[in-house]
Amino acid sequence: MENIEVVETKEKSCKVKINAIKDTMQLLSGKWKFHILGTLLIHNKLRFTDLLREIDGIGSKMLSKELQDLEINHLISRTVINSKPITVEYEMTQFGRTLEPIIDEIADWGISYRKSVIENN
Amino acid sequence: MENIEVVETKEKSCKVKINAIKDTMQLLSGKWKFHILGTLLIHNKLRFTDLLREIDGIGSKMLSKELQDLEINHLISRTVINSKPITVEYEMTQFGRTLEPIIDEIADWGISYRKSVIENN
């Protein structure tokens, strides 16, 4: 039988976890964050136009905005290359790469989900 | 040096991964999905009002809608209890629990993120 302290401790750790989820999702909210991060994790380094082509459906406005969000939070880095037509490379920061387990879990889940949908038809 | 087939295979697996992310996020899009799932994973079984109280900031309309979304996709179950004032219990389905690794990763990341923010101040 649980005493009050144990219950309070459990309550507290719940809140911690929920708040942790809230914190993470704060950085990853938005329609395109996961797509961008996933794409950058796979390709390692991409230019603006590459991302535009790679991420199906996104427009330049949204891409630009989402990239800024991610950069502000130090999840990705932006490097301007001095080429004739100017070029910008985006890639995950070391910090950003700590998100890889999350992205991988999401991708893995999606793959088995699709399999299970196919099987049940 | 990579030959064309290898490159094509890599390209293909990229698309698969990106599409998998898209698939997963389709089910989990919306402002409150992760909070609800996290809360249900922790508490195992909760009534509507409990969720309303537990999830800070959500309103009954959004909660109701998000719960329906999750139920439609068989991630949670809805059970009506025949008590005097009617009562409804929500809990993760077995299928829904397969999302636990994702939720856990997100929570873990949020916890270390908060720690790193505190340390760097």
Next chain:
DNA sequence: CAGAATCCCTGGGGATACTG
């Protein structure tokens, strides 16, 4: 208690055109 209904409104986000 569990929600549906109603009202309302901000901003997320799309399409297109423009610039350094």
Next chain:
DNA sequence: CAGTATCCCCAGGGATTCTG
């Protein structure tokens, strides 16, 4: 090429009230 600027629209979502 890498965005910014503009216009525009709707749906996501909040607050409140109502009902079985």
